[in-house]
Each structure stands twice: as structure tokens, then as C-alpha cells.
Amino acid sequence: MNRRVLATVTLLAALTMLATGCQSVDVAHFAPLSSKYSALVVNADTGMVVHEASADAVRYPASLTKMMTLYMLFEAIESGRVTLETQIPVSGNASRQPPSKIGIKAGQSISVDTAIRALAVKSANDVAYAVGEYLAGSESAFASLMTARAREIGLTRTQFRNASGLPDPDQYTTARDMARLGILLRKRFPAYYPYFSLKSFTYGGREIRGHNKLLAERGVDGIKTGYIRASGYNVVTSVNRYSKHYVVVVMGGDSGRERDLRVRELIAAHAR
Numbered sequence: 001m002n003r004r005v006l007a008t009v010t011l012l013a014a015l016t017m018l019a020t021g022c023q024s025v026d027v028a029h030f031a032p033l034s035s036k037y038s039a040l041v042v043n044a045d046t047g048m049v050v051h052e053a054s055a056d057a058v059r060y061p062a063s064l065t066k067m068m069t070l071y072m073l074f075e076a077i078e079s080g081r082v083t084l085e086t087q088i089p090v091s092g093n094a095s096r097q098p099p100s101k102i103g104i105k106a107g108q109s110i111s112v113d114t115a116i117r118a119l120a121v122k123s124a125n126d127v128a129y130a131v132g133e134y135l136a137g138s139e140s141a142f143a144s145l146m147t148a149r150a151r152e153i154g155l156t157r158t159q160f161r162n163a164s165g166l167p168d169p170d171q172y173t174t175a176r177d178m179a180r181l182g183i184l185l186r187k188r189f190p191a192y193y194p195y196f197s198l199k200s201f202t203y204g205g206r207e208i209r210g211h212n213k214l215l216a217e218r219g220v221d222g223i224k225t226g227y228i229r230a231s232g233y234n235v236v237t238s239v240n241r242y243s244k245h246y247v248v249v250v251m252g253g254d255s256g257r258e259r260d261l262r263v264r265e266l267i268a269a270h271a272r
Contacts, residue, residue, distance in 0.1 A: 036252030062226030065165030117201035132163035196222030
């Protein structure tokens with residue numbers, strides 16, 4: 001068996017374990033942050049779930065949605081449909097999306113490279129809308145493609161209605177699905193995954209800083225935060241400790257600070 005086939009088999013085995021909820025004994029128990037709370041800690045190399053709390057409960061993804069938007073964009077790059085230099089036009093509808101945004105104006109364009117940075121770091125809703133329009137003709141059509149692709153890669157309890165994660169009662173996911181997506185982004189797109197570790201980027205002559213404070217933690221190398229009022233504070237975090245790679249998902253935090261504290265607690269208890 002060659003190295004690439006072996007790596008593929010290992011990844012499929014790990015994801016199968018994650019999908020079926022195979023797990024070790026959970027040695028730490030934390031009180032839920034709120035009724036919206038979900039959490040999951042998984043060894044990304046083996047698929048072994050080492051902690052979970054309501055991991056299959058339906059939740060609003062908020063800007064974790066942009067992980068799937070980027071997955072679709074990375075696939076478009078891999079297929080040769082676009083390059084990092086391709087210019088994405090910005091429509092009036094895209095420019096009018098509510099914050100978070102980079103404030104790009106209708107009629108302007110943005111390179112794919114900058115669009116990735118804006119989505120991964122700033123979680124820019126105007127850019128997410130523009131990407132959806134560019135790849136599918138409309139954001140709603142893109143959301144349908146996102147949902148179909150999500151099903152194909154094993155996100156069985158996820159549905160998208162937009163590219164950004166802005167409020168929509170029919171847009172939902174689970175902590176388990178978001179962990180799976182986080183693992184796949186790293187495994188499938190190692191050349192592009194480092195975008196998720198960026199703390200800032202430059203656009204229009206100004207530095208735009210992100211708000212994922214967990215990137216300052218030892219071993220954390222990504223990946224994405226999210227918030228809308230209906231969801232609470234969400235995050236998918238990738239951490240490497242003791243030659244092991246874990247993905248930690250926390251959804252429904254009461255505040256960004258409390259969510260981050262819970263992630264740190266979960267890392268300390270389980271990423272070892």
C-alpha cells in the first residue's frame with residue numbers, strides 16, 4: 001500500500017469513528033454554559049472522541065458557516081476554476097451585507113487570496129456573499145451547493161441557507177459536523193489551511209485584525225469563531241499537543257471570553 005493510499009485509509013477510518021461517536025472514557029465534566037451549549041473534543045488523527053456534550057444537538061453555526069464557504073472555494077482552486085489571483089466582483093447586495101465586513105464597495109473586486117484572508121480572519125459577510133455569487137450565480141444557489149457538498153463529505157445534520165452564517169432559522173449544524181469539517185479542511189487542503197492561523201491581514205492599506213484570541217494559546221493553529229445572538233459564541237479550534245492533533249468545538253458560549261475559557265479547560269483536560 002503506497003503512502004497516499006495509506007493516508008487516505010487512515011483519514012477515512014478516523015472520520016468514520018468520529019461520525020459514529022466512538023469514544024474513550026470522559027474524565028472531566030463541566031457544567032453547561034447555557035441551553036445552547038454543545039462541545040466535542042476529538043483526536044483528529046484517530047477519530048477518537050474524548051469528550052462530548054450534546055454534540056449531535058442542532059445548533060446555529062453562525063460564522064462557522066464560512067468554513068464551508070472556504071471549503072468550496074478551496075475546491076474551486078484545486079479544480080483550476082479559479083486561482084489565488086482571480087478577481088471576484090462585488091455586487092450591490094454583497095456590499096450591503098451587515099458587519100462583520102471589510103467594507104468593499106459595489107463595482108469593486110477582490111482577489112481570491114484576499115477573499116480567503118477576509119473570510120478566515122475578519123469573517124467578512126460582504127466577502128462571503130460575493131464568493132457565493134461568483135461561484136454559483138447567487139448566494140442562495142451557492143448555499144444549496146454547500147448543503148449538497150456537506151452531505152457528500154459526511155456532514156449529516158447540517159443545512160446551509162447562506163454563505164456567511166447570518167441569521168436564518170433553517171441554517172443549522174452540530175458540534176460533531178463542525179469537528180468533521182475542521183478535520184477535513186486541514187487534511188484535504190494542507191496548502192491553504194495556514195490561512196486559518198492568521199491573526200491579521202492587510203487590505204486597502206490598513207491592517208485588519210481578527211478576533212480569535214485562542215490563536216495565542218500554545219499549540220493552537222486555527223481555525224474559526226462565530227457568533228449571532230441565536231447561536232451564542234461558537235468556535236472550532238485545532239490544537240497540537242504532545243505529538244497529537246485535536247479538534248475542539250464549543251458552541252453556545254455566553255460570551256467570547258467564557259467560550260474561550262471553556263476551550264482552554266477542554267484542552268487542558270483532554271489534549272494530552
